[in-house]
Amino acid sequence: MLASVAIAPFNHLLRGESWARKRLQPCAGKTARFRLPPFPDLALTVQASGEISPAAKGTPDDAVVTLVPGLLPRLLARDEDAYREIRISGDSEFAEEIIRVGKNLHWDAEQDLSVVMGDILAHRVAQAGQSLVHWHTDTIRNLLQTLMEYWTEEQPLLAKPAKLHEFIREVDALQNEAAHLEQRVNALAAK
Known part of the structure; x- marks a missing residue:
């Protein structure tokens, strides 16, 4: 069923x-x-x-x-x-x-609605539906953007991408320096 x-x-x-x-x-x-x-x-x-x-x-x-x-x-x-x-x-x-x-596959909602309510009203209903979908999409995008800004600026829960990239570069530099230091210690130990 x-x-x-x-x-x-x-x-x-x-x-x-x-x-x-x-x-x-x-x-x-x-x-x-x-x-x-x-x-x-x-x-x-x-x-x-x-x-x-x-x-x-x-x-x-x-x-x-x-x-x-x-x-x-x-x-x-x-x-x-x-x-x-x-x-x-x-x-x-x-x-x-x-x-x-x-x-x-694409649903032509306007075509199906026109059978029930006529071409003009179906066209207007379809336009209203598209406007509603765009409004929801824009609202969700704006909400996510606002939350992202709040969590990076007001209540730092998330790191800003630039700060994250800077941190990664610093960690890489530290790893390189540690590897060089280990090589120098090994060279001194070998003497």
């Missing part, structure tokens, strides 16, 4: 993107298991149409895709580095094809 609810949005996106279904059709009959601890695993089977369905109970996995906790929000935000952190086991070509399709 839960799998069917989770799969419906993906199939909706696939129906709107014929290129994605065509890319998945050669994988028909293959099953991929998605692991996102602590959530239950989600096993999907690719259908001949290129859409996906819940895997039948007991179906062996052709590929297992594991997402570490905290990776899903980065993937939803289209963070390119996050895709490199996905762990794959089994048929890697199949899993990478699914990831590639998922990475390039």
Whole structure:
């Protein structure tokens, strides 16, 4: 039941993107298991149409895709580095094809909303949604910047990058001086 609810949005996106279904059709009959601890695993089977369905109970996995906790929000935000952190086991070509399709699927919310509320209102709602996302992103960035400044200036909990680099240079110089001193002591001891 839960799998069917989770799969419906993906199939909706696939129906709107014929290129994605065509890319998945050669994988028909293959099953991929998605692991996102602590959530239950989600096993999907690719259908001949290129859409996906819940895997039948007991179906062996052709590929297992594991997402570490905290990776899903980065993937939803289209963070390119996050895709490199996905762990794959089994048929890697199949899993990478699914990831590639998922990475390039885009939801045209405005198009879907226009069916329900008309073109003009859908356009305005989509713009408001984008503005809200940008506002949240800017707010989070500003909050992080403020916290960083507070922790480096007001309540020094973190070191400033320049001070950290200076400290590292000083430690390196001290190590070099200690190595030179050890060589001189060894040379004097040898005499």
